Amino acid sequence: xxxxxxxxxxxxxxxxxxxxxxxxxxxxxxxxxxxxxxxxxxxxxxxxxxxxxxxxxxxxxxxxxxxxxxxxxxxxxxxxxxxxxxxxxxxxxxxxxxxxxxxxxxxxxxxxxxxxxxxxxxxxxxxxxxxxxxxxxxxxxxxxxxxxxxxxxxxxxxxxxxxxxxxxxxxxxxxxxxxxxxxxxxxxxxxxxxxxxxxxxxxxxxxxxxxxxxxxxxxxxxxxxxxxxxxxxxxxxxxxxxxxxxxxxxxxxxxxxxxxxxxxxxxxxxxxxxxxxxxxxxxxxxxxxxxxxxxxxxxxxxxxxxxxxxxxxxxxxxxxxxxxxxxxxxxx
Amino acid sequence: xxxxxxxxxxxxxxxxxxxxxxxxxxxxxxxxxxxxxxxxxxxxxxxxxxxxxxxxxxxxxxxxxxxxxxxxxxxxxxxxxxxxxxxxxxxxxxxxxxxxxxxxxxxxxxxxxxxxxxxxxxxxxxxxxxxxxxxxxxxxxxxxxxxxxxxxxxxxxxxxxxxxxxxxxxxxxxxxxxxxxxxxxxxxxxxxxxxxxxxxxxxxxxxxxxxxxxxxxxxxxxxxxxxxxxxxxxxxxxxxxxxxxxxxxxxxxxxxxxxxxxxxxxxxxxxxxxxxxxxxxxxxxxxxxxxxxxxxxxxxxxxxxxxxxxxxxxxxxxxxxxxxxxxxxxxxxxxxxxxxxxxxxxxxxxxxxxxxxxxxxxxxxxxxxxxxxxxxxxxxxxxxxxxxxxxxxxxxxxxxxxxxxxxxxxxxxxxxxxxxxxxxxxxx
Numbered sequence: 001x002x003x004x005x006x007x008x009x010x011x012x013x014x015x016x017x018x019x020x021x022x023x024x025x026x027x028x029x030x031x032x033x034x035x036x037x038x039x040x041x042x043x044x045x046x047x048x049x050x051x052x053x054x055x056x057x058x059x060x061x062x063x064x065x066x067x068x069x070x071x072x073x074x075x076x077x078x079x080x081x082x083x084x085x086x087x088x089x090x091x092x093x094x095x096x097x098x099x100x101x102x103x104x105x106x107x108x109x110x111x112x113x114x115x116x117x118x119x120x121x122x123x124x125x126x127x128x129x130x131x132x133x134x135x136x137x138x139x140x141x142x143x144x145x146x147x148x149x150x151x152x153x154x155x156x157x158x159x160x161x162x163x164x165x166x167x168x169x170x171x172x173x174x175x176x177x178x179x180x181x182x183x184x185x186x187x188x189x190x191x192x193x194x195x196x197x198x199x200x201x202x203x204x205x206x207x208x209x210x211x212x213x214x215x216x217x218x219x220x221x222x223x224x225x226x227x228x229x230x231x232x233x234x235x236x237x238x239x240x241x242x243x244x245x246x247x248x249x250x251x252x253x254x255x256x257x258x259x260x261x262x263x264x265x266x267x268x269x270x271x272x273x274x275x276x277x278x279x280x281x282x283x284x285x286x287x288x289x290x291x292x293x294x295x296x297x298x299x300x301x302x303x304x305x306x307x308x309x310x311x312x313x314x315x316x317x318x319x320x321x322x323x324x325x326x327x328x329x330x331x332x
Numbered sequence: 333x334x335x336x337x338x339x340x341x342x343x344x345x346x347x348x349x350x351x352x353x354x355x356x357x358x359x360x361x362x363x364x365x366x367x368x369x370x371x372x373x374x375x376x377x378x379x380x381x382x383x384x385x386x387x388x389x390x391x392x393x394x395x396x397x398x399x400x401x402x403x404x405x406x407x408x409x410x411x412x413x414x415x416x417x418x419x420x421x422x423x424x425x426x427x428x429x430x431x432x433x434x435x436x437x438x439x440x441x442x443x444x445x446x447x448x449x450x451x452x453x454x455x456x457x458x459x460x461x462x463x464x465x466x467x468x469x470x471x472x473x474x475x476x477x478x479x480x481x482x483x484x485x486x487x488x489x490x491x492x493x494x495x496x497x498x499x500x501x502x503x504x505x506x507x508x509x510x511x512x513x514x515x516x517x518x519x520x521x522x523x524x525x526x527x528x529x530x531x532x533x534x535x536x537x538x539x540x541x542x543x544x545x546x547x548x549x550x551x552x553x554x555x556x557x558x559x560x561x562x563x564x565x566x567x568x569x570x571x572x573x574x575x576x577x578x579x580x581x582x583x584x585x586x587x588x589x590x591x592x593x594x595x596x597x598x599x600x601x602x603x604x605x606x607x608x609x610x611x612x613x614x615x616x617x618x619x620x621x622x623x624x625x626x627x628x629x630x631x632x633x634x635x636x637x638x639x640x641x642x643x644x645x646x647x648x649x650x651x652x653x654x655x656x657x658x659x660x661x662x663x664x665x666x667x668x669x670x671x672x673x674x675x676x677x678x679x680x681x682x683x684x685x686x687x688x689x690x691x692x693x694x695x696x697x698x699x700x701x702x703x704x705x706x707x708x709x710x711x712x713x714x715x716x717x718x719x720x721x722x723x724x725x726x727x728x729x730x731x732x733x734x735x736x737x738x739x740x741x742x743x744x745x746x747x748x749x750x751x752x753x754x755x756x757x758x759x760x
Contacts, residue, residue, distance in 0.1 A: 011531065090647055110651040111533045112603030120647070131651070133533025171533055196530035 001303040006118040006125040009134035010175040018143065018176060024296035025144050025289070031068055032291055040070025042302050045102045049075045050092070050117075051128070052083070052108040057263060057287060058128050058137070062105050065294035071103075071302075089113060093121040103301060106130070124301045132168050137297065138262050139172030141290040143180070145282055146217060148289070149258055153180035159211040159253070160186045160202075161245060162221030162270050164193040165232075169262045170221060174202045187211030188221075189243055191232040208243055212252035218280075219260040220245055220271045236269055246272035250280065258282050333374050333750060334358050340379030340711065344386060345684035346700035355384060357707040360750030365703055375752065377745060379711055385683040386699050387419025387450075387708030387748065389690035390660065391509065392484070392563060392587060392635035395421075395452070397443065398436070399428025404640040404728045406440065409660070410448035412638070412727035414753045416660040417743035419708035420451040420690075420698060421638075425462070426485040432457045432468035434476035441477060449753040449760075450746075451708070453479040453694070455509065458497045464488050467497055474504035479694045482509035484563060485610075487545055489515060491552060498558040507559035507693055512545035512570070513611065522651055524597040524612040532600060534650065537612050539567035546570045550577045550584055561693055562586040564637050566611040568621035575630040585693055586625070587633040590666035591657060591733070593622045599733055605646045605653030606733040609639070623676045632689045634682075636663045640729030658727045662734050668714055668741030679714065711745035718742065726759060 002017065010018070031038045047066045051059050059075065066073035076096070078084075083092060089108070096104060103124045106114050111131030118125040129135040143153075150156060158177050160170045164186045177184050178201035185203045186193060187210070197204050205211050212218060223239065233239050250259065259271075259281045267273050275281060335357040342353045342365065354369040355362060364371075390413065396404040404412075406423075413421045423440065425431035431440065437454050444452035456473035458481050460466050470481055481501050487510075488494040501508055518541050523529050525536025546562055550573060553560035562574060565586045574586045597613045607613060625631040639656025646653050667686065671677040677685070687710075691699030698708055720737045722730040746754035753760055 088644065088648055090644075108649065110649040111535075112650040115603040116647070116649055131533060132535070168533060194530060196525075196527060199527040199530050 001307065002300040003304065006114070007136055007297055007301065008114050008118060008125065008127045010136045010139050010172045011134065015179045018140070018180065021140055021293065021296050021300065022144050022147050024300060025140070025292045028295035028299065029289065029292035031295065032288060038068050041299055042066065042069035042071035045071040045302050046100060047071050047073045047103045047105065047298065048096055048101050049073070049105045049128070050078060050107070051075070052078050052106070052113070053129070055107055055128070057290065058107065061290045062128065062294050065291050065298055068291070069295055069298060071298065089117060090120045093117045097121045097123055102305060103298060124305065126297060126301070129168055132166055132171070134172045135168040136172050137290070137294055138169050139176045140297070141286055141293040142173055142219070142260060142262070143176050144289045144293050145260065145286050146258070149282065150216065153177065153182045156182040156216040157214055158182050158184045158217040158219065159215040160184065160219045160221065161208060161211060162188050162192070162243070163223050164188050164197065164221070166192070166224050167221050171200070173219070174200045178202070185211045185215070189233050189239070208249065209252050212249060215253040215257055217258050217260060218245065218250065218253050220265070222262065222264065223266055223270055240269050244270055244272065245275065247274050247278070250275055260286060263287070334371070335747065335750070335752065336369060336371060336373035336376045337379050337384055337709070337711065338376060340382050340384035342384050342701060343680050343683045344701040345680055345688040346386070347702055348680070349701070350680045355701065355709070357709070357747065357750050360707055362701060362703055362705050362707050365701060377711065381713065381715065382744060383679060383712040383714055384701070385710050385712065386687045386701050387710050387746065388417045388664065388686045389420040389694070389699060390418045390636050390638070390663070391422045391480070391561070391633060391690045391693060393421040393423050393638045393660065394426070394640065394656070395423040396427065396640060398439065403642055405447070406443045406452060407447035408726065408728040409638070409640070410444070410450045410452060411759055412658070412660040412725060413450045414746045414748070414759060415726045415743065416662070417664050417710040417712060417746055418450060418660060419710065419746060419748045420453060420696070421660070422453045422455050422479050422694070424455050424482060424484040425457040430457050430462045431455070432460050432462070434469060434472040437473050437476040437478055450748050455480045455482050457481065458483045458488055458508070459493065462486050464490055464493065467493070467500060470497070470500055470506070471504060474506055478506065479696070480507045480509050480561070482511065482563070484509065484511045487511050487513045487515065491548060494549070495552045495556065498553055498556040498560070502557040505695060507561050509561045509563050510545070510549045511563050512542050512549065514541050514544045517541035517544065522608060522612070523600050524614045526597065526615050528597040528600060532603070534600070539569050539614070539618070542567050542611055543569040543573060546573045550574070550582060553584065554582060559693065560584045564589050564592065564611055564635070565622070565625070565631060566592050566614050566618060568618050571621045571625040571630055575625065575628070578630060585632045585689070586630065587635040588622050588626065588631050589635060589637045590659060590663045590670075593619055593626070594666045594670050595733065603650045604733065605648065605650050606657060606731050608650060608653050608655055609657055610655035623671070626671060626685070627676050632685060633693065634663065634667055634685045635690070636660055640727055641731045642729060643731070646731045656731070658725065658729055658732050660727060661725050662720055662732060662739070664712065664743055665720070665739035665741045666734070669739045672714070673740060707747055707750040709747040710743060713742050713744050715740065716742040
């Protein structure tokens with residue numbers, strides 16, 4: 001059970017909490033393929049997904065995770081909802097709260113949006129990706145995949161390559177991996193990486209070979225075309241030739257290194273097709289583990305709500321703030 | 333109306349006075365400043381243990397009227413000012429419509445005359461509609477009574493146009509209050525660029541965005557004869573640029589806001605948009621430099637950049653939230669807590685930066701407690717310790733990161749032109 005109302009980022013979680021989630025995910029993974037093992041621990045729980053940014057796998061993954069545990073899952077089709085009429089995030093959240101939603105899963109283009117929602121609603125909030133801040137469930141599924149294959153994080157070298165500056169996945173992974181004892185190196189062109197990442201405990205390099213050398217894990221990141229308006233590198237051809245990972249580059253990593261990617265992949269740009277489909281790739285396994293990890297989180301948060309124990313919210317004024325806001329709105 | 337203030341610690345930077353005396357106010361004028369004045373009066377204030385200072389002057393306030401009256405009005409803003417010990421406030425022109433002609437200047441003056449309880453001096457914009465394309469009616473606005481020109485909230489990015497504005501404004505002896513922010517370097521940033529923005533995953537605004545324009549404006553101001561004033565300075569590099577300009581003998585002054593020396597960007601943790609301001613809260617190193625700049629008088633003025641916003645503009649996604657915080661009612665206690673208590677400034681130096689120096693910049697006959705001067709007076713209890721409560725603010729907006737923040741120093745009385753407007757904790 002998690003003694004917290006919301007899952008907003010890996011930055012806030014302790015190493016013990018992360019390992020607890022991974023252990024629960026191990027139990028949950030069995031239920032994905034074995035229908036008989038699916039207990040309906042979330043019966044009568046209502047979950048809503050609010051995706052202000054497009055997503056297929058994360059939204060689907062949450063929906064299935066909820067359904068496998070017996071919860072009622074609905075999606076607020078943001079494009080067709082009152083959001084389109086200009087309703088604010090806070091008002092949308094308060095409205096859903098009134099309808100008795102237990103868990104809200106939010107993806108948003110702005111950093112901190114999940115925190116704002118969490119501060120304003122009684123429901124538990126799970127951050128499914130906010131701006132360039134965090135993507136905690138993706139990081140947890142990455143951690144789970146590594147944990148499953150490598151059994152321990154201690155002294156592993158994890159190389160994360162690509163568009164670091166726009167990657168909430170990279171940031172969440174750096175927070176998680178360093179907490180669990182791994183060494184993280186981030187590499188990419190200087191315009192797509194910030195030296196400030198060193199404050200988070202990662203080593204920063206523009207030399208991809210150095211980043212890959214003796215790595216246990218190689219994690220590629222998607223070049224986010226939609227965020228490249230500023231002309232941060234000349235063109236995709238140059239990017240592929242200088243910073244793309246192919247079979248030749250993978251030779252710098254350890255022989256048993258795992259190749260990971262949060263998807264969707266731009267084939268032939270950040271990763272070559274040969275290695276995406278190669279023996280070291282665990283990219284498809286990551287997708288399955290994503291459902292298991294999300295099941296674990298939904299289960300753990302729901303347990304906390306069922307037991308109605310004093311769930312911890314990082315911002316102590318949350319409760320009184322929500323109450324005041326409700327009083328103003330509904331009492332006058 | 334006669335007011336006798338007894339046994340207060342008189343802090344008058346204009347005469348370098350710091351001592352226990354009485355002050356007699358008669359017909360709106362300071363009639364006497366002496367030890368043991370024995371005179372009958374309509375109101376006698378026992379100011380023992382209090383500071384008695386020339387009324388505070390804020391050169392940087394947003395009153396939001398006309399156009400955004402749901403955030404603040406001239407009336408409510410002036411009441412917040414009185415509560416904060418300010419007797420004169422200068423209101424920025426980024427209203428809707430923008431104050432870029434004499435008609436709007438007259439409108440603000442008329443509204444202030446009717447509804448304000450402190451002196452309100454309008455500031456005109458530099459360009460028409462703050463569009464940065466052509467000069468506003470600076471001369472006509474000067475005739476109508478503006479105290480300065482500024483494009484606050486925006487920077488005049490066209491250097492040639494700004495240089496013309498500086499030359500033109502110098503004819504009317506108007507200071508140019510410069511908002512320094514190169515918009516091409518801001519790049520959608522919402523907080524200080526650095527360790528904290530990296531931790532929080534937020535787009536940062538580097539120090540270079542401010543410093544490039546500080547340097548440019550200092551260079552442009554040379555040989556134009558203008559009084560250049562750098563608004564809300566926030567980085568160590570900006571402080572150094574101003575310091576060097578002053579050492580070269582160039583005319584430049586600078587202001588700092590209390591939030592910039594009271595908080596660092598660590599306050600942004602939690603994504604509470606009440607910590608979102610422009611320029612952003614900076615690093616501990618910058619805060620140290622700002623304090624050094626205050627101490628060695630590189631920074632001449634403390635101003636609030638009072639920027640009221642509605643709760644819905646702050647209780648939202650950080651990226652979407654409005655920049656700015658209210659400041660009129662917290663400026664003095666924050667300054668006492670972080671500057672006087674930390675021995676950065678003496679009480680007399682603090683009052684100089686909050687009253688006498690602003691008056692000098694504006695070229696107005698205020699900021700002094702000498703006999704014959706207009707009786708704008710602020711009386712402060714420097715020892716009262718309390719928690720800031722935004723719900724007690726007279727301002728229409730409550731957007732402050734200082735709710736629940738423990739401070740020292742409270743305004744007790746504010747007298748404007750001999751009239752008591754804030755009387756022992758009560759607005760009149």
